[in-house]
Amino acid sequence: MPSKIFSSAVVGIDAQIIEIETDVSHGLNRFDIVGLPDKAVEESKERVSAAIKSSGFLSPRHQAQRVLINLAPADLKKEGSLYDLPIALGYLLASKQIKTSTDGRIFCGELSLDGSLRPIKGVLPLALAAKEKGWREIILPKENAAEAALILLKSKKNKDDNAEEKQETKIIGLNSLKEIVDYLEGRLKVEPFRAEISDLLKETGNRIDISWIKGQESSKRALEISAAGAHNLIMQGPPGSGKSLLAKSLPSILPPLSFEEALEVTKIYSIAGLLPEKNPLISQRPFRSPHHTTSETALIGGGNPPKPGEITLAHRGILFLDEFPEFHRDVLESLRQPIEDGEVTILRAGYRLTFPTKFTLIAAANPCPCGHLGDPNIPCSCTASQIASYRRKLSGPLMDRIDISINVPSVKFEKLISENANEASAETKKIREKIKKAREIQKERFSFKDNPNKARQTFTNSEMAIPQIKKHCQVDLKSQTILKRFVDSGQLSARGYHRVLKVARTIADLEESERISYEHLTEALMYRIREE
Incomplete structure (x- = not known):
C-alpha cells in the first residue's frame, strides 16, 4: 500500500500543502516522480538514493523494484529541492524500512549525498500554511528552524484576537535524515525550537543620516x-x-x-x-x-x-x-x-x-x-x-x-x-x-476596528481607497473652491485630486490635526502642481 507524507509548495508569497504518495512494487529497477516536478525535483532521485544509502538504509537504486512518487495535486508545478526529505521518508515507509506515524507532520528539506540536511528557501510561508491548517509539527533543517519559529511569535501576538486558539505548531530542527528517523521512532528526544521577539526586532545603524x-x-x-x-x-x-x-x-x-x-x-x-x-x-x-x-x-x-x-x-x-x-x-x-x-x-x-x-x-x-x-x-x-x-x-x-x-x-x-x-x-x-x-x-x-472583515490591507495614507478618502479626507468650503479651480482648469486629474487629498491628510497627521485645514491643502497642492 502506498505511503503518504506531507510537505508544502510555495505559490507566489504563500504556500499550499502537498501530499507525497510513494508506491514500491517488484519489477525492473525504476524510479519515477510524477505530478509536474521541475528539474530540481527530478534530480532529487539521485540525491535521495545516495542519502538513503549513506544513512544506513537500502537504496532504491540497488534493488529490483519499481518506485513511483506522486506529488499531489498534480496540476500544481513543484519546484525546488525541499521535497528531498519527504521523498526519502516516503520511500523508507513504503519499503517498510521504518515503521512510524507521520500524521500531523509536515516535512521539508534538501538532502546532501551523505544524508545531512541543507537549508532551503521559502520556509516562512511554508510554516505559516502549516500553522493555518492546524498541523502539529514541522520537521525541517536546523538552519531553517529560527525562521519557521516566527509563526509562534505571530501566534502569541494574535492570541487575544482568537476566541479559540489552535494547538501550537511545534518546530523541530534536525541535522540529518538519520536524526529524523531516530526522532520519529522515539530514539532521539528533541526540544521544539523557540524564538524571542526581543532578539529579532533590532534596529540597525543607518549609513547616511x-x-x-x-x-x-x-x-x-x-x-x-x-x-x-x-x-x-x-x-x-x-x-x-x-x-x-x-x-x-x-x-x-x-x-x-x-x-x-x-x-x-x-x-x-x-x-x-x-x-x-x-x-x-x-x-x-x-x-x-x-x-x-x-x-x-x-x-x-x-x-x-x-x-x-x-x-x-x-x-x-x-x-x-x-x-x-x-x-x-x-x-x-x-x-x-x-x-x-x-x-x-x-x-x-x-x-x-x-x-x-x-x-x-x-x-x-x-x-x-x-x-x-x-x-x-x-x-x-x-x-x-x-x-x-x-x-x-x-x-x-x-x-x-x-x-x-x-x-x-x-x-x-x-x-x-x-x-x-x-x-x-x-x-x-x-x-x-x-x-x-x-x-x-x-x-x-485603519485598525481592525475600522475593518469588519479583520483583513487589514491599509497601513498608510497613500494606500487609501476612494471610500476611505471620502471618509477621512473631508475639507472645508474654501479648500473645495481651490480644488475645483485646479480640476476644472485641467491642472489636476481625477487621480491627482485624490492624491492631493492623501498628501494633505498626511500633513495634517504630522501636525496631529484631526481635520485637514486650508493650509494643509495648499501645501499639498504646491507639491503637486508642476510648472513646466
Whole structure:
C-alpha cells in the first residue's frame, strides 16, 4: 500500500500543502516522480538514493523494484529541492524500512549525498500554511528552524484576537535524515525550537543620516511628508545638488516595520533566498536601488522559475530610482499598474502569480540631459528638442502617480558650513518622532476596528481607497473652491485630486490635526502642481 507524507509548495508569497504518495512494487529497477516536478525535483532521485544509502538504509537504486512518487495535486508545478526529505521518508515507509506515524507532520528539506540536511528557501510561508491548517509539527533543517519559529511569535501576538486558539505548531530542527528517523521512532528526544521577539526586532545603524545634509530645508520637509504617509516623490535638480544623498538618508527617519509588516517582508525575502543568516526577521524597511540598466523582468519580477522583482523586494520600504529618465521607457511604464494596485500579477505559460508591491517610489532626475537647466551659475547647453525628448521619457500617466514633486537647488557655501552637528542631530530626532506619531495615527485610523472583515490591507495614507478618502479626507468650503479651480482648469486629474487629498491628510497627521485645514491643502497642492 502506498505511503503518504506531507510537505508544502510555495505559490507566489504563500504556500499550499502537498501530499507525497510513494508506491514500491517488484519489477525492473525504476524510479519515477510524477505530478509536474521541475528539474530540481527530478534530480532529487539521485540525491535521495545516495542519502538513503549513506544513512544506513537500502537504496532504491540497488534493488529490483519499481518506485513511483506522486506529488499531489498534480496540476500544481513543484519546484525546488525541499521535497528531498519527504521523498526519502516516503520511500523508507513504503519499503517498510521504518515503521512510524507521520500524521500531523509536515516535512521539508534538501538532502546532501551523505544524508545531512541543507537549508532551503521559502520556509516562512511554508510554516505559516502549516500553522493555518492546524498541523502539529514541522520537521525541517536546523538552519531553517529560527525562521519557521516566527509563526509562534505571530501566534502569541494574535492570541487575544482568537476566541479559540489552535494547538501550537511545534518546530523541530534536525541535522540529518538519520536524526529524523531516530526522532520519529522515539530514539532521539528533541526540544521544539523557540524564538524571542526581543532578539529579532533590532534596529540597525543607518549609513547616511539626514542630519548630514546641509541646507535643503524644503527638500527635507518633502521627504518628511513622503516618509510619514508613504507617498511617491520625485526630485529634480542639477548634478551634485544632493538628490541621491537625500534619498539615501530617508531610512534614517523611517519608522521600523511593525511586526505585521515585518512578516510580510520576511516572507518575500525568504522566497527570494535573501534572508540574513543571523536574523530571520527583517525589521527594517527595505531600501532597493536598482541601476538604470535594469531589465523589466528584474524590476517587475518573473523568469523561470518566477522570482519577485525589485518592486516586490521594496515592499513596505523604498524603491529608489536614480537617473529616472535614463531607465528604458518600457521599464518605467511597467511601474504604472503596480504603483496603482499595490500588487503585480505575473502571467507566464503554466502559472499566474501575484506579488505585493506596496513600496514608496523615490525618483531623482536631472532637469535636462546636461543637468543645468535653470541653474543660475552654469548655463544649459541643451537644445529645446533635446530637453523635450528627455522629458518625453517620463509619460503623463506615470508622473500622475507621483504625489510629491520638488526641485533640489544647488547648496551655497554658507549653508555648507552653517550648521553644527548637535543641532542637526536634534533635528533628525525631532523629525523621526513626528513621523512615528503620524504613522501611529494612521495605524489607529485603519485598525481592525475600522475593518469588519479583520483583513487589514491599509497601513498608510497613500494606500487609501476612494471610500476611505471620502471618509477621512473631508475639507472645508474654501479648500473645495481651490480644488475645483485646479480640476476644472485641467491642472489636476481625477487621480491627482485624490492624491492631493492623501498628501494633505498626511500633513495634517504630522501636525496631529484631526481635520485637514486650508493650509494643509495648499501645501499639498504646491507639491503637486508642476510648472513646466
